Amino acid sequence: MKVDLHVHTVLSPCGDLDMSPRPIIAAARARGIDMIGITDHNSTRQLAVMRQAAREGGLLLLPGVEVTTREEIHCLAFFPGEARVDAFQRFLDERLPAIPNDPARFGYQVIVDADERVLDEEKRLLLSAIDAGIDEVERLVHELDGIFVPAHVDKSRDSVLSQLGFIPPALDCDAIELSARADPALFFAMNPLLSGYPVIRSSDAHYLDDVGKVFTCIYPADDSFDAIRDAIRGAFLP
Amino acid sequence: MKVHEMIQPLALVACSGQQGLDREVSGGYTSDLLSDVMGHAREGQVWITIQAHRNVIAIASLKEIAAVILVRGRRPDEETASASDQEGIPVFSTPLDAFEASGILHGLLNAATTPGEG
Numbered sequence: 001m002k003v004d005l006h007v008h009t010v011l012s013p014c015g016d017l018d019m020s021p022r023p024i025i026a027a028a029r030a031r032g033i034d035m036i037g038i039t040d041h042n043s044t045r046q047l048a049v050m051r052q053a054a055r056e057g058g059l060l061l062l063p064g065v066e067v068t069t070r071e072e073i074h075c076l077a078f079f080p081g082e083a084r085v086d087a088f089q090r091f092l093d094e095r096l097p098a099i100p101n102d103p104a105r106f107g108y109q110v111i112v113d114a115d116e117r118v119l120d121e122e123k124r125l126l127l128s129a130i131d132a133g134i135d136e137v138e139r140l141v142h143e144l145d146g147i148f149v150p151a152h153v154d155k156s157r158d159s160v161l162s163q164l165g166f167i168p169p170a171l172d173c174d175a176i177e178l179s180a181r182a183d184p185a186l187f188f189a190m191n192p193l194l195s196g197y198p199v200i201r202s203s204d205a206h207y208l209d210d211v212g213k214v215f216t217c218i219y220p221a222d223d224s225f226d227a228i229r230d231a232i233r234g235a236f237l238p
Numbered sequence: 239m240k241v242h243e244m245i246q247p248l249a250l251v252a253c254s255g256q257q258g259l260d261r262e263v264s265g266g267y268t269s270d271l272l273s274d275v276m277g278h279a280r281e282g283q284v285w286i287t288i289q290a291h292r293n294v295i296a297i298a299s300l301k302e303i304a305a306v307i308l309v310r311g312r313r314p315d316e317e318t319a320s321a322s323d324q325e326g327i328p329v330f331s332t333p334l335d336a337f338e339a340s341g342i343l344h345g346l347l348n349a350a351t352t353p354g355e356g
Contacts, residue, residue: 133315162273165273165275
């Protein structure tokens, strides 16, 4: 199964305005992707429409979010079902600082329907760090039976390695993610201690052209959330 | 200068690692990027940061940092405090921001090393 588990939508301020539900699904299908993860910055509010669009478009969707922790570390989190997504959204609402977005500077943060009509706008800046450390976020994600993956760990900013120097041994990561630009062989040669972690690679797409450009092959027993989690925990690069 | 001599001028609250209060301070390093501290901080320096994660203590121990000062009222996480106790590296909290704390520490260190003063 080809999966691209790190895709933004129009809701992310840095996401292109073309990143609306149906075009994202079509772009992923055009690249032969079987499942995408939707991971907007610090918000899950575009997921409901995305799920519907994925169902109609015949694509599997893993509902997620890209959290910015207090340490300014980006982490992907995925949840089984709407109730868990909503519970995590309440946590985000509590912990996201009340700093308003300036669309002229950072971009629009809109929630759209399948026909690209604007349903709502997120007023608070989603690029802020939430008031919770990486350990607390990881624990909550796992309490909600979710999947926790530190994002683009090879990047020199916004990553667990750039912010904390190394991955805390007690942090329970289901996998780590390498960015689209990473050279995996070089990365693991330079970070031999990380070779025990399962690894996914994703596009981190903010533009339609990038959806599915980078992907990971996983081998779940079926398309249930539990099977997908097991497959992610067993994901190693060739 | 000893670690405990910074307490009053920097309005420090001792949070953990009190057994290290008599360590010698050779300088200071202000950074929130742990990889930067790993690469550039030197033995005996006081590390001024807003980062309260337990990795701070791991890096402080590796670099033989004299003490850690968390700015703007940040307190160490529970794991950070217990690691600090284990390593004997004091962690302080100050209401000052990193700029103010660095300025005061710089002044203290200059006064301590200028002959004929103090």
